[in-house]
Amino acid sequence: MSDDLQALVDRLPSLGDAVLVTLEMTLGGAVLAMVVALVLGFGARTRSLWVRGPSRVVIEFFRGTSLVVQIFWIFYVLPQFGFKMEALAVAIVALGLNYGAYAAEVVRGSIESVPTAQWEAATALNLGWFHKVRRVVFPQAWALMIPQLANLLIQLLKGSALAFYITLHDVFWWIDNLQRDTRDTFFSYGVGLVIYFVIAYVLTWGMNWAEERAKRRLGRGTRPRLRDVFGLKPGVPTEIARVKGGVA
Amino acid sequence: MNEEGIWSWEKAWEVLPSLLRGLVITIEATVVGMVIASILGLLIALAMRAPTRWVRGPLRLVVDFIRMTPLLVQLVFAWLLLVDVPPLVIGFGVLGVHYATYMSEVYRAGIEAVPPGQWEAATALNLPKGRTWFAIILPQAIRKTLPGLGNYAVSMFKETPFLFAITVVEMYSAALNFGANTFSYIEALTMVGLLFLIVSYPTSLLVRRMEIRFA
Amino acid sequence: SSVDEGGSGDGAGSTLQAIQDAGTVNVAFNGEKPYSYMDGDELTGATIALDKEIFGALGVDDVEGTETQWDSLIPGLTANRYDTVSAGMSILPDRCAQAAFAEPTIMYTTAFLVPEGNPEGLTDWQSVEGSDLTIAVTSGAIEDGYAKKTGVKTITVGDSTDGLNAVVTGRADAFALTGISIRALAESTDEPVEATDAFVATIDGVAQIGAGAEVFRKGDTELLEAYNEELAKINGDKEKWLEIMEPFGFTEAEFPPEGLTAEMLCEGDLAAITDELGLDS
Amino acid sequence: MTTASNGTPAIEFKDVVKRFGDNVVLDKLNFSVAQGDRVTLIGPSGSGKTTILRLLMTLEEANGGLILIDGDPYTHEYKGDRWVEIPEKRRRLVRKRVGMVFQQFNLFPNMTVLENITEAPIHVLGKSKKDAVERAEQLLEQVGMSEKRDFKTNQLSGGQQQRVAIARALAMDPEILLLDEVTSALDPEIVADVLGVLREIANTTDITMLLVTHEMQFAREVSNRVLMFDHGKIVEEADPETMFTNPTHERTQEFLKAVLGR
Amino acid sequence: MTTASNGTPAIEFKDVVKRFGDNVVLDKLNFSVAQGDRVTLIGPSGSGKTTILRLLMTLEEANGGLILIDGDPYTHEYKGDRWVEIPEKRRRLVRKRVGMVFQQFNLFPNMTVLENITEAPIHVLGKSKKDAVERAEQLLEQVGMSEKRDFKTNQLSGGQQQRVAIARALAMDPEILLLDEVTSALDPEIVADVLGVLREIANTTDITMLLVTHEMQFAREVSNRVLMFDHGKIVEEADPETMFTNPTHERTQEFLKAVLGR
Numbered sequence A: 001m002s003d004d005l006q007a008l009v010d011r012l013p014s015l016g017d018a019v020l021v022t023l024e025m026t027l028g029g030a031v032l033a034m035v036v037a038l039v040l041g042f043g044a045r046t047r048s049l050w051v052r053g054p055s056r057v058v059i060e061f062f063r064g065t066s067l068v069v070q071i072f073w074i075f076y077v078l079p080q081f082g083f084k085m086e087a088l089a090v091a092i093v094a095l096g097l098n099y100g101a102y103a104a105e106v107v108r109g110s111i112e113s114v115p116t117a118q119w120e121a122a123t124a125l126n127l128g129w130f131h132k133v134r135r136v137v138f139p140q141a142w143a144l145m146i147p148q149l150a151n152l153l154i155q156l157l158k159g160s161a162l163a164f165y166i167t168l169h170d171v172f173w174w175i176d177n178l179q180r181d182t183r184d185t186f187f188s189y190g191v192g193l194v195i196y197f198v199i200a201y202v203l204t205w206g207m208n209w210a211e212e213r214a215k216r217r218l219g220r221g222t223r224p225r226l227r228d229v230f231g232l233k234p235g236v237p238t239e240i241a242r243v244k245g246g247v248a
Numbered sequence B: 001m002n003e004e005g006i007w008s009w010e011k012a013w014e015v016l017p018s019l020l021r022g023l024v025i026t027i028e029a030t031v032v033g034m035v036i037a038s039i040l041g042l043l044i045a046l047a048m049r050a051p052t053r054w055v056r057g058p059l060r061l062v063v064d065f066i067r068m069t070p071l072l073v074q075l076v077f078a079w080l081l082l083v084d085v086p087p088l089v090i091g092f093g094v095l096g097v098h099y100a101t102y103m104s105e106v107y108r109a110g111i112e113a114v115p116p117g118q119w120e121a122a123t124a125l126n127l128p129k130g131r132t133w134f135a136i137i138l139p140q141a142i143r144k145t146l147p148g149l150g151n152y153a154v155s156m157f158k159e160t161p162f163l164f165a166i167t168v169v170e171m172y173s174a175a176l177n178f179g180a181n182t183f184s185y186i187e188a189l190t191m192v193g194l195l196f197l198i199v200s201y202p203t204s205l206l207v208r209r210m211e212i213r214f215a
Numbered sequence C: 001s002s003v004d005e006g007g008s009g010d011g012a013g014s015t016l017q018a019i020q021d022a023g024t025v026n027v028a029f030n031g032e033k034p035y036s037y038m039d040g041d042e043l044t045g046a047t048i049a050l051d052k053e054i055f056g057a058l059g060v061d062d063v064e065g066t067e068t069q070w071d072s073l074i075p076g077l078t079a080n081r082y083d084t085v086s087a088g089m090s091i092l093p094d095r096c097a098q099a100a101f102a103e104p105t106i107m108y109t110t111a112f113l114v115p116e117g118n119p120e121g122l123t124d125w126q127s128v129e130g131s132d133l134t135i136a137v138t139s140g141a142i143e144d145g146y147a148k149k150t151g152v153k154t155i156t157v158g159d160s161t162d163g164l165n166a167v168v169t170g171r172a173d174a175f176a177l178t179g180i181s182i183r184a185l186a187e188s189t190d191e192p193v194e195a196t197d198a199f200v201a202t203i204d205g206v207a208q209i210g211a212g213a214e215v216f217r218k219g220d221t222e223l224l225e226a227y228n229e230e231l232a233k234i235n236g237d238k239e240k241w242l243e244i245m246e247p248f249g250f251t252e253a254e255f256p257p258e259g260l261t262a263e264m265l266c267e268g269d270l271a272a273i274t275d276e277l278g279l280d281s
Numbered sequence D, E: 001m002t003t004a005s006n007g008t009p010a011i012e013f014k015d016v017v018k019r020f021g022d023n024v025v026l027d028k029l030n031f032s033v034a035q036g037d038r039v040t041l042i043g044p045s046g047s048g049k050t051t052i053l054r055l056l057m058t059l060e061e062a063n064g065g066l067i068l069i070d071g072d073p074y075t076h077e078y079k080g081d082r083w084v085e086i087p088e089k090r091r092r093l094v095r096k097r098v099g100m101v102f103q104q105f106n107l108f109p110n111m112t113v114l115e116n117i118t119e120a121p122i123h124v125l126g127k128s129k130k131d132a133v134e135r136a137e138q139l140l141e142q143v144g145m146s147e148k149r150d151f152k153t154n155q156l157s158g159g160q161q162q163r164v165a166i167a168r169a170l171a172m173d174p175e176i177l178l179l180d181e182v183t184s185a186l187d188p189e190i191v192a193d194v195l196g197v198l199r200e201i202a203n204t205t206d207i208t209m210l211l212v213t214h215e216m217q218f219a220r221e222v223s224n225r226v227l228m229f230d231h232g233k234i235v236e237e238a239d240p241e242t243m244f245t246n247p248t249h250e251r252t253q254e255f256l257k258a259v260l261g262r
């Protein structure tokens, strides 16, 4: 055990870099996923089949094949067609597309849960489509989305552990190396458990805070108490059962 | 680039039988894991409504810890600890427990989405607690959770590759095995992707049907 | 860090030319002692030492590494993510169709990792053949092939630590891997396990001669030939070979016999090789 | 149907206090309803009418005071000289005597019309299925919904749902029926229909009724006493005739003017 | 506020057909509303009143016929001899002249009261923020909501929300105002209040109004024409006095009896 601790201490300096890589992937992936989700989510509920069809195909494709296979293709196969990206970029693109496809369903569901009457009221005021979405519908849907997006963010964080597969030195790589050094799986994975939990916890705080803020904008909910923000609040609030499309 | 080209159908067919054998394990794990997750998830959701904080607090902590840490690590831990349990059983169990923590949230949301008027009507009719749960609340709540459960089934299906860490050879590790022996990774993994798609796309269509029906 | 992104073989120019111009070659490694691994910040190991020697002679002074999981070593090579794979990969007929192997650099033997005291008394492959013991093998390793051919019950583990765990927890009676790896594994752990003596497995009466080598892309013939040329100088001089390899625990037993070529191993007719080289297990 | 007309009030509120946070909704409210009485509560929005019915149905907990049904304490009682909450078991015995119809009907959507009505008689009163169905059919007949007995509730219009809800409450043979704005979620033309059903029940049974309604005409027809509330206090109390034609209190005049006089 | 009182009707329906699936709600409906007219639509539930207003607001697409605003085709026009849908761009120009107040208010919960009112004037009419706020404050004053200008909408009661919704519609300076049962989601006592606001607007502007209401008293006071609908057809048309005291058609008599005569 003291050997284990020694190995841990020796490896600590490189933990910072590893965490950084994991965070870069997670946050980069999350931002891209959000963009993808918005495009596909709105695409999947337009009336035009020419937009809806491809959106659905892309969503189903990226949800249907698994993340490992997608990463494999983007990192190892596409270069053979002359399309080569840096490993970090590949990780972000793959995570963004995969979780973006899931998040697209969340976006679609939340948008659909905004009462039609809100669209109609906006039409009655003669607002244009983009304006309706940006100023009226999205801010309301946003509050509904956050808890599910928070769940997806945690899943995305865990999904980023595949990065080692494409030569990135993330937290999982770091744990793997610790395991090889110590040959003690319990110890090294235990350390890993704690690291991932801490990162997930911090991300959850951030999402709780965003949710409270969004709710306050709608005049719902109160000023967030510290407990609301820092508590390990369950992801899904009451309204979510109404939201179609759920997480997966 | 290989002079033979990137893709060889011959290799693709060659790997298929072992992938299909792996697919059986993958589907088994998903089905059994889903059954465990559905039941355990419901129990967790119900326990979370216990009136005392001494039940809710610790349970919340355990659930969040499981939810927020990687499945792979949980699998390996269980595999190392439960020495006498066959890996397949551990795989089913851990998948089930991991996803139960997600499903408990779905159930919770479903239960909370039952209008308070339903509880009140049950009280006004003087129905006992148990009857209220089983005849009034749960039938309504579970209908609303079906799409959510379906989504998690699709997602669990695609997380079965982690079972390779505990020596269970499912579809993904079968592909890697083939790849390591022949270096024909592209064929093997692409077939895996296709098989995933072939199974999960109809499932997700089914889920969306349910969404529409139960909306 | 010595980890770099990207192989030099993009586009039309030859990889050899490219790495000579850059003065750097990027090799993929799996972090497995004693073949190729990071020691702190330094890339080292037996195959790396060999590479440094050979590439140095080719006018490439810098050997940089990209650490990759075992299963992505070859896909990354085909995808031009690096120039060669330096992990002592076994030369097998099926593999030869997808990638180009240099001439053998290390001869492989097999050994078992067993619980302390070797309760089952394992010595060679025949001692597990026909028994109802469960043997742990790493996914895609040659030992997996031996087991399949001889009907030995196996479980498949991801890497050597998992194999160790399988033995320690009693899920497997032994863990079979190359002699060198098993020795390194037994030395690196405090768990109550030990390594059996290395042996050349005999399957169906044929000695399973196995050798590992550097791997190149199929198209990089020029680089492969240049590498082989320099390698021949080392392989032709046992002292020189030992000078490079001994610090990492390799012995004469792992020195490739004269006359053994990658081509022969790619053919896969092991009986013929034994005959031709006059080897005997 | 009443246990005894011995003068014990069917409902009695003694110094009942109800707060929501800082908002004191009922402040030491006292009133009683005799057995067989039909009492209408009127008053502006937020005056506490619904709260009174919900307290009676134990959907809310009182913060103080006593609520008695047929003289039996219902939510709290003094024991020694301390408040003691009445255990759920005894509470259920008392609650059996009370039925409630909600503004939003609150039918169980997972059951058919018939199942909605027989659920409680079978599982609370312990009736046999046959008896419960027989009684349910009789009640459905009474509210004019016989042909819909096997429909799911969401296949019904609002007025039809409310009639089923009334039948469901009556199936428990309550001594006391609470009705909270049972027509205000309905289309105007349909309101008359549901009120007709209630009028018939009022005329053919001696059930004690406590109702909140804005249909003053209906209140006038069925009730024998009207209580005007404001801010959780009884402002005025009279028979309907007096209340609607000749209210004495200024607040009542103002309120009735707003509700009736447009 | 009206463009020209040259006799062109403000609203004209020509053979308008509207179906939902197999349910033909409007079958070749023809009617017109003159500029400055105040027209009330009455009729039983499901007769198509809301549908008419929604068609005018382009919240529904007609299946046939022409809808004209100030003589301009609004949804379709004949070009050559084919139906051509009018592009959204031109439609928005016409839609500018129409405002609507909904039964459920439909305020935007993510905005304050003031933002609800200024959003469209700024972004659709292109008013400066200063001008829009000035006008909004004037309107809030008019509906008696000045002190609530920075509140979130769900901090308001129903009546207050409806008053803001009215102000929001008026802020667009519409020539035509559509009102769909704007008081039926409100508490009875508050209804009078909102109707008062509308009455004042009716009395102080020459805005064209098309309203659906069950408040017959109010219809009587503000409107100069009442249309009785049944099954998507105009059954009877008269000035309010005649309609409410002396309806000629049997269906109207029956309907008015149910709604008024309780």
Ligand SMILES: Nc1ncnc2c1ncn2[C@@H]1O[C@H](COP(=O)(O)OP(=O)(O)OP(=O)(O)O)[C@@H](O)[C@H]1O
Residues within 6 Å of the ligand: D020, D023, D025, D043, D044, D045, D046, D047, D048, D049, D050, D051, D052, E187
């Ligand atoms: N669950 C609750 N939480 C907080 N306040 C409540 C709650 N229920 C009622 N109130 C408050 O109690 C007061 C009385 O409400 P109640 O519903 O009894 O009024 P009411 O007379 O029935 O009004 P209405 O005619 O609008 O139905 C109101 O001020 C209301 O805001």
Ligand SMILES: Nc1ncnc2c1ncn2[C@@H]1O[C@H](COP(=O)(O)OP(=O)(O)OP(=O)(O)O)[C@@H](O)[C@H]1O
Residues within 6 Å of the ligand: D187, E020, E023, E025, E043, E044, E045, E046, E047, E048, E049, E050, E051, E052
């Ligand atoms: N979106 C829709 N889909 C299908 N049918 C609809 C839809 N909207 C309205 N209808 C049908 O059209 C008919 C007319 O509805 P409409 O809402 O115009 O009636 P209304 O006169 O406003 O009734 P109410 O007084 O109840 O508001 C009804 O039969 C209704 O069921």
Ligand SMILES: [Mg+2]
Residues within 6 Å of the ligand: D049, D050, D051, D180
């Ligand atoms: Mg009330």
Ligand SMILES: [Mg+2]
Residues within 6 Å of the ligand: E049, E050, E051
């Ligand atoms: Mg309507």
